[in-house]
Amino acid sequence: MDIQTIKERIAVVESxxxxxxxxxxxxxxxxxxxxxxxxxxxxxxxLDEFRRTFPQTGSN
Incomplete structure (x- = not known):
């Protein structure tokens, strides 16, 4: 799974x-x-774990 897909899924979770x-x-x-x-x-x-793992990407 690439980072863009993960970011999109995290955005859905956030919503x-x-x-x-x-x-x-x-x-x-x-x-x-x-x-x-x-x-x-x-x-x-x-969401906190995602931000710690990918700090430069944020949530979008």
Whole structure:
């Protein structure tokens, strides 16, 4: 897999983060709030690892 493909896939992942944040604003989320928080934490870890691995490329 080349770096451009990885960057494109990371951009897709980043775009989903906003959706997860909007879910946290829903008052009827109930116990799913824990899962959404976990997904956000793991996504942030993935994005941080990508930036550490490819510091010169950023996210785009």
């Amino acid at each position: 989903k983060r906003e959706y997860l944040l909007s879910l946290l604003e829903q008052p009827n989320l109930g116990t799913l709030r824990v899962d959404v928080n976990q997904a956000l934490e793991e996504m942030d870890d993935l």
